[in-house]
Amino acid sequence: MLLLTNQEIASLLSIEDCLAALEKMYRAMAGGEAVGTPRIDTMLALDEEHVYSFKQMGGVIRGGIQALRVNSDVLEYPLIGDARRRVKLPRAKGRWVGLIYLFDPETGLPEAILPDGVIQHLRVGATSGLAARELAPRDCREVALLGSGWQAESALLALDAVLRPQRVHVYSPDPDHRRAFREKMAGKVSAEVVEEASAAAAVAPAAVVFSATNSMSPVLTEAWIRPGMHFSTVKTQEVDAAFLARGRVFLHTRGQLKQQMMMAAGQRSPEAEEGWWRGQAVHSYPDLVDLLSGKVPGRQGDEEVTIFVNNIGLGLQFAAVGAVVLSKARELGVGRDLPDHWFTEDVHP
Amino acid sequence: MLLLTNRDVMQVLTMGDCMAALEEAFRDLAEGTAVERPRSHTYTPLGPDRYYLFKSMDGGLARRRLHAIRITSDLIQETRSEAGWRREKLAAAPGGRWVGMVLLFSMDTLEPLALVQDGFLQRTRVGATSALAVRELVPPGVEEGGMVGSGWQAGAQVLGLAEALPGLRRLFVYSPNREHREAFCREFQAQGRLQLVPVARAAEALRGRRLWILATNALEPVVDGRWLSADTHVNSIQGRELDSRTLERADRVVVRARVRPSHHAPPGFEPREMRMAQERKVRVEHKLVELGEVLSQGFHREPGWVTLFAGGGSGGSSGLGVQFAAVTDLVYRRAREAGLGTEVDPEFFRQEFKP
Numbered sequence: 034m035l036l037l038t039n040q041e042i043a044s045l046l047s048i049e050d051c052l053a054a055l056e057k058m059y060r061a062m063a064g065g066e067a068v069g070t071p072r073i074d075t076m077l078a079l080d081e082e083h084v085y086s087f088k089q090m091g092g093v094i095r096g097g098i099q100a101l102r103v104n105s106d107v108l109e110y111p112l113i114g115d116a117r118r119r120v121k122l123p124r125a126k127g128r129w130v131g132l133i134y135l136f137d138p139e140t141g142l143p144e145a146i147l148p149d150g151v152i153q154h155l156r157v158g159a160t161s162g163l164a165a166r167e168l169a170p171r172d173c174r175e176v177a178l179l180g181s182g183w184q185a186e187s188a189l190l191a192l193d194a195v196l197r198p199q200r201v202h203v204y205s206p207d208p209d210h211r212r213a214f215r216e217k218m219a220g221k222v223s224a225e226v227v228e229e230a231s232a233a234a235a236v237a238p239a240a241v242v243f244s245a246t247n248s249m250s251p252v253l254t255e256a257w258i259r260p261g262m263h264f265s266t267v268k269t270q271e272v273d274a275a276f277l278a279r280g281r282v283f284l285h286t287r288g289q290l291k292q293q294m295m296m297a298a299g300q301r302s303p304e305a306e307e308g309w310w311r312g313q314a315v316h317s318y319p320d321l322v323d324l325l326s327g328k329v330p331g332r333q334g335d336e337e338v339t340i341f342v343n344n345i346g347l348g349l350q351f352a353a354v355g356a357v358v359l360s361k362a363r364e365l366g367v368g369r370d371l372p373d374h375w376f377t378e379d380v381h382p
Numbered sequence: 383m384l385l386l387t388n389r390d391v392m393q394v395l396t397m398g399d400c401m402a403a404l405e406e407a408f409r410d411l412a413e414g415t416a417v418e419r420p421r422s423h424t425y426t427p428l429g430p431d432r433y434y435l436f437k438s439m440d441g442g443l444a445r446r447r448l449h450a451i452r453i454t455s456d457l458i459q460e461t462r463s464e465a466g467w468r469r470e471k472l473a474a475a476p477g478g479r480w481v482g483m484v485l486l487f488s489m490d491t492l493e494p495l496a497l498v499q500d501g502f503l504q505r506t507r508v509g510a511t512s513a514l515a516v517r518e519l520v521p522p523g524v525e526e527g528g529m530v531g532s533g534w535q536a537g538a539q540v541l542g543l544a545e546a547l548p549g550l551r552r553l554f555v556y557s558p559n560r561e562h563r564e565a566f567c568r569e570f571q572a573q574g575r576l577q578l579v580p581v582a583r584a585a586e587a588l589r590g591r592r593l594w595i596l597a598t599n600a601l602e603p604v605v606d607g608r609w610l611s612a613d614t615h616v617n618s619i620q621g622r623e624l625d626s627r628t629l630e631r632a633d634r635v636v637v638r639a640r641v642r643p644s645h646h647a648p649p650g651f652e653p654r655e656m657r658m659a660q661e662r663k664v665r666v667e668h669k670l671v672e673l674g675e676v677l678s679q680g681f682h683r684e685p686g687w688v689t690l691f692a693g694g695g696s697g698g699s700s701g702l703g704v705q706f707a708a709v710t711d712l713v714y715r716r717a718r719e720a721g722l723g724t725e726v727d728p729e730f731f732r733q734e735f736k737p
Contacts, residue, residue: 036730065649070422070438075449077417077442077489085489087440087449089419093426095648099436103451104737105487105494121736130492131737134453138426138434140474141455141481150735183736297444298414375724377475380388380501381534382454382482 034376035145035359037368042151045361048190051152051159051354056325058094058353059163063326066095069288069349075295076108076302083122084108084303088292090348098359099136100352102149106130110249110303114206117249119304135355143376145359145368149351152358156350157343158187160285160321161243161265162195164341167324167331168283169241169263174199176224177239179232179252181205181214184245184267192243193222200225204235205246233257244271249304255279260336267343274309280338283329284320289345310344318342383494383731384723386713388502394716395503397545400510400709405677407443407708408514411639412674415444416704418639425647425656431460433653441703443711447489450707452500455481460654465558466602469655484710494731496714496723500706507701507709509538511673512595512617513546515636515691518676520593521613521683525551527593530584530604532557532566535619536597540570540578543595552577553595556587585609598623601654607631612686621695622658629664629697632690636671636681637698638705658695666697 061067069092077085086106093099106129107122123129131149136142176198178185182205189201201224205211211228219226229235236242236257244252244266252271253264258279266272269291284290290310294302309315319329321341332339362368410416421439428434435456442449457474460467475481482500487493527543529536532555543550555578557563567578581587588594589609596618598604607627610616616632618624629635645656671681673691683689694700717723 036726038730039733039735068424068426068646068648070424070646071644073419073422075417075419075440075442077415077444077449079444079447079489085442085444085447085449087419087442087451087487089438089440089451091422091424091436091438093424093434093436095426099424099426099434099455101436101438101453103440103485103487105449105489105492106737107489107492123736124490125492125732128732128734129736130487130494130732131735132494132731136436136455136481138428138436139457140476141434141457142475143455143481143483146730148731148733148735149737150733153737154735295417295419297417298412300414300417371726373476374479375385375387376483376497377477377479377481378388378499378501379477379479380499380505381471381473382456382480382501382504 034143034371034373035362035368036371037145037147037362039148039150041367042147042358045367046151046155046358048155048159048194050357051155052162052194054353054357055156055159055350056163058349059322059325061094062322067349068093069347071289072292072345072348073295074292077297078300082109090346092347092349092352093138094349094352098352098356099138100348100355101134102348102351104131118247119249133351133355135359142373147355147358152351152354154183154187156354157184157267158191160343161188161341162191163325164283164321165192165241165263165265166195168339168341169196170261170335173240175238175240176201177235177242178203178245179235180245181210182247185214186218188243188245189218189222193224196241198224200227202227202229202235202239204229204232246271258338260338263339265341269308269310269342269344272342274312277309277340280340282318282340282342283324284318285343286345286347287320290315291345383726383728384496385726386496386498386717386723388499390717390722391498391502391713393722394720395506395713397506397510397541399712400506401514401545403708403712404510404705405514407704408674409678410443410445411704412672412678417442418641418702418704420641421643421699423643423645425651425653427651433458439701439703441707443704443707446711448707448711449487449489450484450703450710452484452703452706466600467654468599468601484706486710486714493728496710498710498713503709503713505534505538507705508535508619509542511705512539512619513542515673516543516617517546518681519615519636519689519691520547521615524592525549526591527595528554528587528591529595529597530556530587531597532563533599536566537570539595539597544574544576550576552579554579554581554587556581556584596623601658610688614688616690618690618692620693620700624696626664629666631688633669633687634671634689635666635669635697636673636676636689636691638673638702639699640670640672641699643694643699670697
């Protein structure tokens with residue numbers, strides 16, 4: 034049973050590895066060779082302002098690995114500016130808890146426990162990256178990136194790897210965050226990272242717009258839409274129905290539109306908001322499996338507006354990327370082994 | 383993070399304490415201070431009648447400020463014998479072992495507090511849950527009962543019955559293998575006051591008895607509802623052992639939770655147990671009652687009623703995450719007091735990355 038740290042995983046896993054592993058996984062899904070379990074979050078009120086949330090998702094790829102990813106979070110929902118945000122509090126001694134458990138389907142044996150941070154970040158970016166590869170306009174030189182958090186970091190890595198743009202125009206509301214983001218990321222990508230003072234300024238020169246925020250209200254606006262653009266979002270709330278009606282829309286997955294929330298008897302979810310994903314049109318949107326398997330064509334012509342919505346993550350992504358990390362760690366002798374017999378038992382369960 | 387083995391659990395977990403912890407959790411679920419996620423089962427085919435089954439269930443208790451997830455990672459072989467289809471968990475892990483564990487998380491510090499082997503805990507949990515149901519649902523004045531099954535689940539049922547029903551004098555026990563049932567009766571006879579009588583047929587164990595205990599791994603019915611008389615309580619650990627008549631005859635069906643598990647398998651693959659779980663012939667939704675409601679509000683038993691406490695596959699959920707949260711919390715606290723277990727550096731389970 035292997036234990037790895039995020040630093041070790043970061044040293045083993047590149048965005049290119051992640052793109053390749055996920056592409057293979059989407060093809061396995063198309064061929065009926067992968068089975069995922071839906072994301073379900075339980076929520077329990079701790080007090081007036083705080084909710085404990087336990088999130089789980091999983092999946093198994095035939096001939097591969099069974100993964101279970103869990104997150105143990107305390108959430109609050111502050112108003113920042115005029116937007117409601119969802120904030121995960123670092124209550125684990127200033128840190129967070131998200132773990133991936135990997136199992137070997139041939140023997141049942143737990144093979145590894147991994148912190149989910151690096152994998153989680155890279156897989157979100159890689160997902161949007163794969164969609165952009167099929168949906169973005171050809172020879173796209175200018176890209177806009179809205180957001181400066183970790184979602185924006187991995188989105189930048191992925192779009193840099195997939196689209197090879199010349200410049201990425203970054204906007205987020207806090208100028209210090211923008212600067213810190215540019216300074217951190219400039220050396221990690223081949224594109225030039227440019228700070229912009231408004232979202233409109235970032236979008237104006239761009240043919241591709243990546244929105245990577247934690248906003249609970251729409252970020253992308255119709256006024257920005259020009260023929261031939263590609264838009265990509267990491268949250269359903271970043272777009273509204275009117276915006277989606279202006280382009281050809283792809284979801285990440287149709288199998289589950291949003292996470293299911295399990296509340297205690299008599300409690301209401303703090304996130305039970307309405308949105309386009311509860312409407313009818315959503316059922317007509319193809320998803321990334323359709324796109325990558327060729328069932329539904331990618332970009333059709335220079336004028337088409339395409340929109341990718343990463344509506345929810347898949348537990349299967351942790352099986353796909355986790356398997357790559359595990360095999361590289363074994364090959365290079367990275368990490369530490371705990372005795373297998375601690376994680377197996379001689380009493381019939 | 384504390385690692386606890388079955389040996390550690392055995393040293394600190396008693397049937398009586400387990401029942402008390404579970405009773406609290408079921409009440410909390412009914413009263414809105416506990417939360418449960420429907421369990422999920424994932425099936426991956428590995429050969430004829432053989433598959434990999436990954437299950438997980440989780441639940442949280444606000445009172446204890448804990449959340450637990452239980453995971454089983456099983457290789458299942460479905461086998462046909464004279465007694466019908468059964469499912470066996472193969473000891474496929476290195477050294478001929480199984481894989482099942484409970485992970486206990488703190489709502490205050492987020493981190494995993496313990497990883498506990500689930501075998502002994504699981505057995506005690508099933509026995510204690512059945513015992514709570516029997517205690518609340520058994521008709522008055524019952525001194526004799528019948529049981530089908532003589533495996534490890536059956537043993538926990540006997541221990542639970544002894545705790546829940548001090549007035550029970552005699553239990554008639556049937557299982558298909560004569561040597562098994564006789565050895566079982568001898569073993570548990572030696573442990574308590576309850577008299578155990580092995581019998582050669584299921585009907586002999588059950589017909590006319592007003593308490594039925596079913597504790598088998600059968601994929602096909604082991605009982606016949608025509609053997610039921612009025613004022614009877616039937617306690618079953620999993621739905622496939624029940625026949626349609628028993629489900630039809632039951633006036634109330636008490637379940638751990640109404641929420642149904644979800645089953646996931648690749649297209650075209652449908653293991654027997656999954657198919658059976660999905661195609662139930664008898665609808666019981668209108669007569670379901672949750673055990674938490676019974677424990678929190680009481681249960682009024684009408685004269686003549688047949689009551690059924692049913693496991694998974696008969697209209698409600700089988701084992702719940704909140705049950706594992708309650709029992710694992712108890713085990714964790716006792717093990718800490720007793721200085722048991724192996725510590726793993728908690729730093730491995732916290733991260734500076736915001737997930």
